[in-house]
Amino acid sequence: MNQNQAESNTPAHRRILVLGATSGIAEATCRIWASQGASLFLVARNTEKLTAVANDLRARGASFVDTAVADLDDTDHHPALLAHAINSLGGLDVAYLAHGVLGDQAQAEQNFNTAAHILHTNLMAPVSLVMWLANFFVQRRSGVIAVLSSVAGDRGRKSNYVYGSSKAGLSTFLAGLRNRVDREGVTILTIKPGPTKTAMTSGMKGSEKFADVNAVAKSIVAAIDKRVDNLYVPFQWQPIMFVIRHIPERVFKKLNL
Amino acid sequence: MPPAEAHEAQKRLRYDTGSSSSSARFESWGRYPTYAANIIPLHWQGDFPEVAQNLHNGILPVGLGRSYGDVCLLKDGNLLATPAMNRIIAFDRETGLLTAEAGISLAQILDFAVPRGFFLPVTPGTKYVTLGGAIANDIHGKNHHVAGTFGRHVTEFELVRSDGTVYYCSPAKNPEFYAMTIGGLGLTGFIRWATLQLKPIVSRKIDYEGIQFHGIDEFLALTEASKEIEYTVSWVDCTSTGKNFCRGVFMQGDHSTKRSALKPSREPKLVFPFDAPGFALNHLSVAAFNTLFFHKQMVKRQVALQDYEPFFYPLDKVLHWNRMYGKSGLLQFQYVIPWNNAREGTVAILKEVAKSGLASFLAVLKAFGDVPSPGVMSFPKPGITLALDFPIKPDKSFPLFERLADMTLEFGGRLYPAKDAAMTAAQFQTFYPEWEQLARFRDPMITSSFWERVTGDQPSL
Numbered sequence: 001m002n003q004n005q006a007e008s009n010t011p012a013h014r015r016i017l018v019l020g021a022t023s024g025i026a027e028a029t030c031r032i033w034a035s036q037g038a039s040l041f042l043v044a045r046n047t048e049k050l051t052a053v054a055n056d057l058r059a060r061g062a063s064f065v066d067t068a069v070a071d072l073d074d075t076d077h078h079p080a081l082l083a084h085a086i087n088s089l090g091g092l093d094v095a096y097l098a099h100g101v102l103g104d105q106a107q108a109e110q111n112f113n114t115a116a117h118i119l120h121t122n123l124m125a126p127v128s129l130v131m132w133l134a135n136f137f138v139q140r141r142s143g144v145i146a147v148l149s150s151v152a153g154d155r156g157r158k159s160n161y162v163y164g165s166s167k168a169g170l171s172t173f174l175a176g177l178r179n180r181v182d183r184e185g186v187t188i189l190t191i192k193p194g195p196t197k198t199a200m201t202s203g204m205k206g207s208e209k210f211a212d213v214n215a216v217a218k219s220i221v222a223a224i225d226k227r228v229d230n231l232y233v234p235f236q237w238q239p240i241m242f243v244i245r246h247i248p249e250r251v252f253k254k255l256n257l
Numbered sequence: 258m259p260p261a262e263a264h265e266a267q268k269r270l271r272y273d274t275g276s277s278s279s280s281a282r283f284e285s286w287g288r289y290p291t292y293a294a295n296i297i298p299l300h301w302q303g304d305f306p307e308v309a310q311n312l313h314n315g316i317l318p319v320g321l322g323r324s325y326g327d328v329c330l331l332k333d334g335n336l337l338a339t340p341a342m343n344r345i346i347a348f349d350r351e352t353g354l355l356t357a358e359a360g361i362s363l364a365q366i367l368d369f370a371v372p373r374g375f376f377l378p379v380t381p382g383t384k385y386v387t388l389g390g391a392i393a394n395d396i397h398g399k400n401h402h403v404a405g406t407f408g409r410h411v412t413e414f415e416l417v418r419s420d421g422t423v424y425y426c427s428p429a430k431n432p433e434f435y436a437m438t439i440g441g442l443g444l445t446g447f448i449r450w451a452t453l454q455l456k457p458i459v460s461r462k463i464d465y466e467g468i469q470f471h472g473i474d475e476f477l478a479l480t481e482a483s484k485e486i487e488y489t490v491s492w493v494d495c496t497s498t499g500k501n502f503c504r505g506v507f508m509q510g511d512h513s514t515k516r517s518a519l520k521p522s523r524e525p526k527l528v529f530p531f532d533a534p535g536f537a538l539n540h541l542s543v544a545a546f547n548t549l550f551f552h553k554q555m556v557k558r559q560v561a562l563q564d565y566e567p568f569f570y571p572l573d574k575v576l577h578w579n580r581m582y583g584k585s586g587l588l589q590f591q592y593v594i595p596w597n598n599a600r601e602g603t604v605a606i607l608k609e610v611a612k613s614g615l616a617s618f619l620a621v622l623k624a625f626g627d628v629p630s631p632g633v634m635s636f637p638k639p640g641i642t643l644a645l646d647f648p649i650k651p652d653k654s655f656p657l658f659e660r661l662a663d664m665t666l667e668f669g670g671r672l673y674p675a676k677d678a679a680m681t682a683a684q685f686q687t688f689y690p691e692w693e694q695l696a697r698f699r700d701p702m703i704t705s706s707f708w709e710r711v712t713g714d715q716p717s718l
Contacts, residue, residue: 024300024341049301052358056344060369 011036011225012063015089017082018042019072019129020099022049025148025193027056028217029096034062041085042067044099064089072099073121075128082132094224095133097126097147101163108162115162122166127173134181134188141185146224147174151192151232154241157257178229187227191220194237283336286579287325288586289649289678292332292706300341302358305447306419308337315704316419318447320387321362324394325589325646326678327706328442334704337447339389345369346450353455354412359389359448364522364573366453372519375455376512376565378410382621384570389448394675395440395635399488399510399569402626408439409631414451419702423449428631437698440632442674444699444708461520462513463488465563469551471504473604479507480624487511488568491622494547495610495645503607504551505622510568522566582648588678590661591636591644593625594670599641602668606661610645613657617645633691636673644676655679674707685711 016033020026021042030040034057042057044050047069054065066088070081086092103118130145137143152160153167171190178188196211211234223231232238247255282291297308299318309316317331320339330336339360346356353375355366363377364384370376379398386396395408404410413427416438424446426435438445470476476491483489486509493505572578579587594602603622610617620643627639647654658679665672671688672680686692696712 048303052302052344052346055346059345059348 011038014038014093015091016040016094016096017085017089017092017133018096018098020044020097020148021067022046022053023098023100023148024213025196025216025220026096026098027053028213029098029220030057030062031060032217032221034058034060034065037061037063039064039089040066041089043070043072043081043085045069045071072125072129075125078125078128079132082129082136086136092133092136092143094144094146095129095137096224097129097145099125100148100166102160103163105160105162118162119166119169122163123169123173126170130174130177130188134177134186137186138181138184143185144187144189144224144227146189146191146220148191148193149174151194151237151241154192155244155252159257182229187229189223189228189231191223191231191233192237192241193233194240283319283322283330285325285327285329285678286323287589287646287676287678288579288582288584289588290327290330290706291586292327292330294331294333295335296338297335298338298341299360302342302449304342305337305417305449306421309335309419309702312702316702317705318359318389318443318703320360320390321385323383323386324390324675325587326674326676327710328394328674328677328708329390330706331704332706332709339387343387348373353457354452355455356450356452357388358450359387359392359414361388362386363388363391366455368521370455371458371461372521374457374459374519376458378454378456379404379407380569382570383573385573388451388453389443392439392448392451393441393443395630395632395637396675397625397637399490399623401628401637402484402489402624403487403628405626405628406440406630406632406635406637408635409628410454411439411631412452412454414438415449416446417449418446418700434698436631436633437695438632440630440635441695441698442634442705442707444695444703444705446700446703458512458519460513460515460517461565462515462517462562463510463565463568464513465508465510465561465568467559467561468507468509469504469557470507471501473503473600476503476505476507476622477600477624479509483507483509489623492550493607493620493622493643494551495607495617495620496544496547498608498611502611503604505620506551508568510563512565513562582646585649585651587646587648588654588658589644589646589676590658591642591673591676592661592665592670593636593638593640593642593673594665594668595638595640598668598670599624602664602670603641603643605668606643606664609657609661609664613653615647615650615653615657617647620645634689634695636671636675638671640670644673674711677707680711682711682713 016038018026018030018040021030022044033040040057040062042050042054050067050069054067058065068081100122101118104114108115108118126147133145149171150167152164153171156164174188174190193216194211196213196216216233219231219233283294283296284291299305312335315331315334316337317334318337318339319329322329342358342360343365344358348355363380363386366377367384379400381396381398391407392411395406397406416424416426416434424431424434426438428435434445468479470479489509491505491507493503497504622643625637625639625642630637662672662680662684666684666687
């Protein structure tokens with residue numbers, strides 16, 4: 001284990017880049033890192049939201065918090081943005097990609113531009129970011145790239161196959177990349193969360209079945225610490241998706257999923 | 258880059274974490290009444306008043322729904338759920354001033370503050386309430402006799418009206434909105450953030466003492482003798498008559514001054530898993546519980562060093578304990594009767610409750626102090642307060658409740674809106690003659706089922 005890896009294993013010294021930092025799961029994850037004293041660089045589109053999240057993480061004990069407002073659809077600016085973040089943090093141990101759109105499936109079935117936009121935000125933009133980050137980490141022979149994909153990418157379903165295909169592409173890209181860079185000391189973590197309950201759903205019926213966002217965040221932090229490859233969270237989604245992937249197409253195509 | 262046309266589409270796309278709303282039954286803690294409402298979660302400080310722009314049927318900001326009756330309900334209206342607005346905005350380690358978004362829960366504040374050596378200035382019997390809800394109901398705790406209500410420790414907050422006007426409120430700035438919003442049942446506008454003065458602690462522990470008492474006079478003597486002690490509260494058996502009438506356990510405590518580790522609390526593990534059948538709570542089972550509770554403390558006096566969790570939040574250990582009351586829910590009844598009638602009134606009401614045979618598990622007795630409340634509509638005033646809950650039995654609970662409310666009125670007392678689902682408009686308006694002032698300060702879009710019930714008011718849109 002080289003010195004960089006030793007550093008990244010000490011939560012208090014960890015330098016973490018978070019892309020899409022105002023998403024619910026990302027924010028919950030960042031709160032855990034902040035309480036451990038990590039240094040964070042946060043990227044999101046909306047200045048006010050980003051400021052609110054950054055102030056909260058500072059109060060919760062992050063050693064250092066810097067931010068950049070950026071539209072991550074703009075892939076041309078990725079290299080400059082990433083270089084700036086790494087410069088600000090004084091290095092990088094973990095990159096966490098949490099941005100994405102659910103999109104309007106009904107509209108995406110009729111309108112190519114809608115579908116293309118979902119694919120761009122959820123697949124093309126992460127590919128651009130992850131490619132740059134992986135090459136950076138390979139040079140240093142250390143680092144973790146954790147990416148929020150989705151169980152929706154495990155099998156195309158009529159209710160969200162455009163979103164699902166973007167996540168399927170992303171998961172496959174990450175699997176191939178892992179195969180290339182794992183031997184170089186770089187960990188690629190593909191995270192597939194199921195439906196997640198956030199604080200706001202308390203009191204609503206049916207939401208008891210959803211996963212708790214803080215529990216999801218805790219699992220993600222633990223998976224990064226343990227350098228896991230694939231994470232279904234909550235874990236029940238692993239056997240569920242195993243079954244769903246293995247339903248014969250003859251049957252599956254008739255189901256309403 | 259995506260095609261330019263996609264930019265238009267993007268505006269219509271829902272981000273993974275974006276706002277959505279759902280129509281559902283929102284239950285208050287008493288689970289009575291329940292009404293369908295459109296629940297709109299707010300995530301960010303800027304979400305209000307934007308989300309209210311295209312809404313009809315009235316709106317009501319709500320927190321975690323721990324008030325018992327209908328102050329947190331709006332039949333067929335729009336509930337703006339704040340718990341996702343739970344960010345800390347600033348914290349000063351020197352002074353203990355904490356500024357946070359109004360949806361943060363007291364549990365989340367404790368998780369943050371306790372390891373840093375601070376505690377809530379006032380806490381109710383559950384930590385699962387939001388900062389905004391605590392202000393709106395101007396809640397009280399076991400230290401009311403020394404610390405007053407929660408609102409006294411709120412140094413400033415921001416109030417946003419549905420028309421977009423923003424009032425920065427403190428005792429000095431916009432003092433009329435400050436005084437109407439504390440205890441204003443959420444009706445004066447949307448509380449966006451607030452600053453709370455926390456107090457320093459050096460230990461999680463409470464120096465606890467439990468003392469058995471028999472009868473109201475022993476309770477009053479213990480109250481008199483414990484004026485210097487920060488926290489006092491009593492559990493009282495309201496099923497027993499005769500020589501056991503008004504027996505109870507007087508519980509008192511101070512924050513331990515002996516330094517010890519300030520670890521965060523563990524997450525509760527127990528969940529009451531199902532709705533208990535209606536017959537589970539009856540006179541016999543509750544009488545048995547009360548006898549057990551009384552004798553759990555084997556000796557007249559018991560001294561212990563206790564963690565703050567079981568001292569303040571014994572019921573929070575079991576999430577959804579309200580399911581114990583079954584699907585039909587429970588009615589809370591909490592009065593305060595001023596000192597001149599406090600003894601007489603409390604004895605009369607306890608006798609009425611015992612006579613009715615309608616079981617009450619949790620009867621909590623406490624003397625309020627004379628620290629003035631900052632809120633015009635705040636419930637506490639100097640005297641005795643008693644909180645009871647009853648399982649709802651269709652033909653019996655409501656007549657009893659009405660009798661008890663009338664008795665409260667006769668003794669010059671009043672009831673607590675946060676725990677009420679049954680007082681009449683006439684009773685409310687006599688309890689709180691200030692209600693007309695609140696009506697003037699009410700945001701025209703905001704209303705609640707409670708407010709409509711006790712004023713006959715309709716949302717003026």
